[in-house]
Amino acid sequence: MDNEILKSGEFLLKESTAEATFIIEEIDEEQQMIRQTCRDFLEAEVFPNLEAIEDKKTGMTSEILGKAGELGLLGISVPEEYEGFGQAFTTSMLASDEMGAGYSFSVAYSAHTGIGTMPIVYYGNEEQRQKYLPPLATGEWRAAYCLTEPTAGSDANSGKTRAVLSEDGKHYILNGVKMWITNGGFADVFTVFAKIDNDRVLSAFIVESAWEGVQVQPEEKKMGIKGSSTTQIFFNDVKVPVENLLGKRGQGFRIALNILHMGRIKLGAAVQGAAKRTISNSVAYANERKQFNQVIANFGAIQYKLAEQVIRTFANESAVYRVSKNIDRVVAEKLKEGGDKHAITIEAIGFYALEAAALKVYGSEMLDYVVDEGVQIHGGMGYSAETEVERGYRDSRINRIFEGTNEINRIIVAEHAINKSMKGVDLKALVAEIKQRDTQIDTSDYFAAKAKMNMNFKAVALLIIERLQEKFGRKFIQEQEILSNLANIIMHTYVSESTKLRVEKLQHIKTGDEWNIYRDILDTLTYDTANLVRTNAMVAIDAFLEGEERAEYAGLIYRLTENIPVNTKETRRRIAAKLIEDNRYDF
Numbered sequence: 058m059d060n061e062i063l064k065s066g067e068f069l070l071k072e073s074t075a076e077a078t079f080i081i082e083e084i085d086e087e088q089q090m091i092r093q094t095c096r097d098f099l100e101a102e103v104f105p106n107l108e109a110i111e112d113k114k115t116g117m118t119s120e121i122l123g124k125a126g127e128l129g130l131l132g133i134s135v136p137e138e139y140e141g142f143g144q145a146f147t148t149s150m151l152a153s154d155e156m157g158a159g160y161s162f163s164v165a166y167s168a169h170t171g172i173g174t175m176p177i178v179y180y181g182n183e184e185q186r187q188k189y190l191p192p193l194a195t196g197e198w199r200a201a202y203c204l205t206e207p208t209a210g211s212d213a214n215s216g217k218t219r220a221v222l223s224e225d226g227k228h229y230i231l232n233g234v235k236m237w238i239t240n241g242g243f244a245d246v247f248t249v250f251a252k253i254d255n256d257r258v259l260s261a262f263i264v265e266s267a268w269e270g271v272q273v274q275p276e277e278k279k280m281g282i283k284g285s286s287t288t289q290i291f292f293n294d295v296k297v298p299v300e301n302l303l304g305k306r307g308q309g310f311r312i313a314l315n316i317l318h319m320g321r322i323k324l325g326a327a328v329q330g331a332a333k334r335t336i337s338n339s340v341a342y343a344n345e346r347k348q349f350n351q352v353i354a355n356f357g358a359i360q361y362k363l364a365e366q367v368i369r370t371f372a373n374e375s376a377v378y379r380v381s382k383n384i385d386r387v388v389a390e391k392l393k394e395g396g397d398k399h400a401i402t403i404e405a406i407g408f409y410a411l412e413a414a415a416l417k418v419y420g421s422e423m424l425d426y427v428v429d430e431g432v433q434i435h436g437g438m439g440y441s442a443e444t445e446v447e448r449g450y451r452d453s454r455i456n457r458i459f460e461g462t463n464e465i466n467r468i469i470v471a472e473h474a475i476n477k478s479m480k481g482v483d484l485k486a487l488v489a490e491i492k493q494r495d496t497q498i499d500t501s502d503y504f505a506a507k508a509k510m511n512m513n514f515k516a517v518a519l520l521i522i523e524r525l526q527e528k529f530g531r532k533f534i535q536e537q538e539i540l541s542n543l544a545n546i547i548m549h550t551y552v553s554e555s556t557k558l559r560v561e562k563l564q565h566i567k568t569g570d571e572w573n574i575y576r577d578i579l580d581t582l583t584y585d586t587a588n589l590v591r592t593n594a595m596v597a598i599d600a601f602l603e604g605e606e607r608a609e610y611a612g613l614i615y616r617l618t619e620n621i622p623v624n625t626k627e628t629r630r631r632i633a634a635k636l637i638e639d640n641r642y643d644f
């Protein structure tokens with residue numbers, strides 16, 4: 058394996074190079090074409106119909122999904138032999154990113170192309186793929202994913218849905234209730250998770266909505282994403298042919314988890330499109346709205362918000378494409394050894410479970426920030442249903458809940474870092490070395506200084522991991538508050554490092570003057586990250602260290618999070634100035 062490709066939280070232990078880091082500015086011509094097709098599609102089919110999409114009576118969401126299928130937008134990740142385009146993972150992320158601007162429709166799109174279709178791509182056998190993938194890729198059929206139940210949400214493996222083999226051995230008889238199913242109202246095909254007989258673990262089944270006993274319930278009335286169909290589905294003695302078992306018996310939980318890893322990374326991309334659209338709407342309004350005889354874009358308080366929207370969006374994007382390409386590279390490496398491409402792809406996504414969870418949390422909270430300030434920039438108009446930011450605000454909130462809540466995903470980040478990333482690492486020796494390290498930042502080399510700051514932040518995470526293991530052993534898992542602090546440190550460090558690598562590479566792509574704005578973004582982000590890491594680390598150690606030991610670790614944390622002074626008022630003003638001049642997000 059190419060040792061430049063770090064996986065499974067390995068970034069905590071090693072440095073990456075800018076040369077080995079993929080950035081969105083490097084997408085090829087075909088990818089640019091796909092991106093443009095998505096943009097044109099949203100302009101033609103989605104944006105003019107936002108009201109009608111929210112009024113589900115018109116069935117518009119399903120109809121537009123069909124049109125997306127005709128254009129090939131539902132088959133981007135489906136292999137060519139099943140009428141798809143067999144594109145790389147990065148390309149499917151690009152599509153999620155672009156389509157993410159489409160409000161409710163983007164949720165229907167993500168559910169169909171991601172958690173709906175991909176279980177069959179990754180785990181289906183030849184017959185299953187041949188039967189189900191072509192109509193899903195072309196938009197003839199719609200797909201949904203049925204894991205959650207009324208009593209099984211975050212604890213997904215506790216579901217009560219049962220599948221019992223019929224006496225003639227030809228069918229499983231499926232009984233149970235699934236809840237909160239996206240695309241439930243119109244999907245033709247469901248991946249349903251259920252336990253066979255008295256199994257302790259789940260199995261997965263492909264179930265068609267037309268089969269007897271499948272009862273789709275009325276639409277849920279929701280806070281946002283109102284144009285996305287969400288229903289309960291009852292399964293009453295549904296006869297599922299044995300050949301519709303997906304993967305092996307008992308493999309369902311693994312399938313569910315791996316599909317969720319993919320869903321999380323994709324969510325990190327989808328929020329990106331939504332954020333960019335909100336920023337464009339925000340700046341356009343700020344450039345028009347006059348108070349005190351001038352446009353509100355002139356005010357420092359508004360410029361702060363606009364700049365911060367840009368910084369977080371840009372940072373999220375840097376991390377999203379870094380990890381996407383890493384997945385494609387792992388797939389390419391592994392394929393050299395032979396094997397099924399689809400099985401390898403989902404395995405490669407699983408290698409990035411930590412990053413997937415971190416991006417899900419960072420991305421959803423980034424978008425919540427962007428839409429919240431989008432409403433604020435619009436003042437009273439932001440509260441009016443006449444503006445798009447009002448819709449964006451409502452629609453954003455779900456992202457912190459589905460694909461695993463942010464609480465669960467923070468625990469995944471921390472647990473993964475502790476259990477998996479540290480496997481085989483002599484943490485005590487590493488911490489001893491960190492304690493001796495010269496942590497001073499030499500600012501004479503701009504990028505070396507930023508790299509060192511990121512390495513210092515990683516060292517903070519490592520110190521906390523080692524102390525947690527020492528103090529709590531395997532019971533660390535009960536210390537959720539500390540784990541959340543640790544997850545924040547890891548997540549912000551990953552995003553900060555990804556942004557540094559991108560800005561470094563951009564030096565060779567942008568001209569000097571153009572590039573300076575990216576330097577402002579990086580300076581502001583790294584400055585804020587140092588403060589965030591320090592606060593989270595101090596809160597963490599104050600929860601379990603005392604006396605001299607606490608004093609020693611507090612001293613280390615202060616040293617490791619020492620900041621390079623940045624006038625973030627000015628950096629933000631410059632970032633806002635570019636946005637205000639462009640009158641739309643163009644970074």
Ligand SMILES: Cc1cc2nc3c(=O)[nH]c(=O)nc-3n(C[C@H](O)[C@H](O)[C@H](O)COP(=O)(O)OP(=O)(O)OC[C@H]3O[C@@H](n4cnc5c(N)ncnc54)[C@H](O)[C@@H]3O)c2cc1C
Binds near residue numbers: 168240458461
């Ligand atoms: C609009 C919408 C669409 C959805 N689409 C789908 C879909 O297509 N398919 C599907 O299968 N599901 C779907 N879901 C379900 C979604 O994934 C779940 O709502 C989510 O996983 C949380 O489960 P829950 O709602 O039961 O909350 P709970 O699990 O009851 O959680 C309640 C609160 O407790 C916290 N919590 C729970 N357990 C822990 C723990 N161990 N430690 C700390 N905190 C904890 C949670 O973080 C949360 O804050 C959708 C949900 C919504 C609202």
